Amino acid sequence: MLRIERFVLREIRLPLKEPFQISSGVVRERRVFLVELHHPDGEVGWGECAAFDTPNYSEETVDTAWYAVREWIAPRLLGRELSGPREVAPLLEVGFCGHRMAKGMVEMGCWELAARLEGVSLARLLGGTRTRVAVGISLGIQASPEALVERAAAAHAAGYRKIKIKIKPGADIEYIRAVREALGPSAELMADANSAYTLADADHLARLDEFDLMMIEQPLGQDDLVRHAQLQRRLKTPICLDEAITSLDRAEDMVTLGSGRIVNIKPGRVGGFTNSIAIHDYCQSQGIPVWCGGMLESGIGRAHNVALASLPNFTLPGDLSPSSRYWEQDIVIPEWTMAPDGMVDVPLDSPGIGVKIDLDRIEDLTVKLEVVER
Numbered sequence: 001m002l003r004i005e006r007f008v009l010r011e012i013r014l015p016l017k018e019p020f021q022i023s024s025g026v027v028r029e030r031r032v033f034l035v036e037l038h039h040p041d042g043e044v045g046w047g048e049c050a051a052f053d054t055p056n057y058s059e060e061t062v063d064t065a066w067y068a069v070r071e072w073i074a075p076r077l078l079g080r081e082l083s084g085p086r087e088v089a090p091l092l093e094v095g096f097c098g099h100r101m102a103k104g105m106v107e108m109g110c111w112e113l114a115a116r117l118e119g120v121s122l123a124r125l126l127g128g129t130r131t132r133v134a135v136g137i138s139l140g141i142q143a144s145p146e147a148l149v150e151r152a153a154a155a156h157a158a159g160y161r162k163i164k165i166k167i168k169p170g171a172d173i174e175y176i177r178a179v180r181e182a183l184g185p186s187a188e189l190m191a192d193a194n195s196a197y198t199l200a201d202a203d204h205l206a207r208l209d210e211f212d213l214m215m216i217e218q219p220l221g222q223d224d225l226v227r228h229a230q231l232q233r234r235l236k237t238p239i240c241l242d243e244a245i246t247s248l249d250r251a252e253d254m255v256t257l258g259s260g261r262i263v264n265i266k267p268g269r270v271g272g273f274t275n276s277i278a279i280h281d282y283c284q285s286q287g288i289p290v291w292c293g294g295m296l297e298s299g300i301g302r303a304h305n306v307a308l309a310s311l312p313n314f315t316l317p318g319d320l321s322p323s324s325r326y327w328e329q330d331i332v333i334p335e336w337t338m339a340p341d342g343m344v345d346v347p348l349d350s351p352g353i354g355v356k357i358d359l360d361r362i363e364d365l366t367v368k369l370e371v372v373e374r
């Protein structure tokens, strides 16, 4: 039985080793919103919020998620007897719109708690089968094509299986061309625009076709499926949707309309694991490959992403870089690492998330804490 008697909400701050820039903003220090879900037997499940400090990637922020968890999500779940984690997402949907990242962090924490209570790995509980998952790197927008090439070459040499390059108008064609020329035709490259273009840029974006990219991620509006379908008809390069896929319905719409051919699943963006699995299964039935995106997570969110990415239709490398790519020191032991062949091990056979949570370090880093109980 799944039962939560106490929610502990925490905010910690983790400075990134270097600023991460996307088309709509820059992150220097990650404000990480963590939640502890306490079971009456003393077991604890952890959740990490995908939201950032500002509403540039999606409408949610760390502060709106904190409010939603405290005011609406915790009260719905506290003291309730649940038969398992699959009950959580439907419970958080009735008469409760949006706030998917807030719902998702709690829902994922419930899955983790269930895994700990059952003594199985989170990966297995989710239906994971892979023992290792291919890792891609996401490179933020750089000051020049030369600076980008330097980072891309280092990532390639480190073994990353996919190199994703953030683009925006003014930092696109020449940047991608430079990396393609430097790394050669066999390097697995892709671009991510985070909604920086409009359909009026279709001819410009079609110039990317010559670089043989694996995909271009979310070129148009955050919730726009119709224009992505119009754009896809004009591009050879497959479109991958990120921001626009907020639910199973949106994935179905993508297929119906032809808005894209690949899906980036971020469990936070879709309200947690149950919805992620539904999207994964649907995409598998439609022959659409998926991969696991990242939101500059700490070692806890990363554990959740790695477990999800062990499901069978996660056939493309995920944004699952090792801890040392982001932080001087992570909040889990051991930290997440990548093997020289660009793979991360899935802790398929250790109970729970497979890494230890460094509570002392989390205590030291905590800048805000709130306990919610009945």
Ligand code: OSB
Binding pocket: 022, 057, 137, 138, 192, 194, 242, 293, 294, 295, 296, 297, 319, 320, 321
């Ligand atoms: O679109 O995937 C994105 C980071 C911030 C905002 C949006 C995105 C990203 C990433 C980071 O690409 C990937 C990672 O966590 O390594």
Ligand code: MG
Binding pocket: 192, 194, 217, 218, 242, 243, 264, 293
């Ligand atoms: Mg993206």
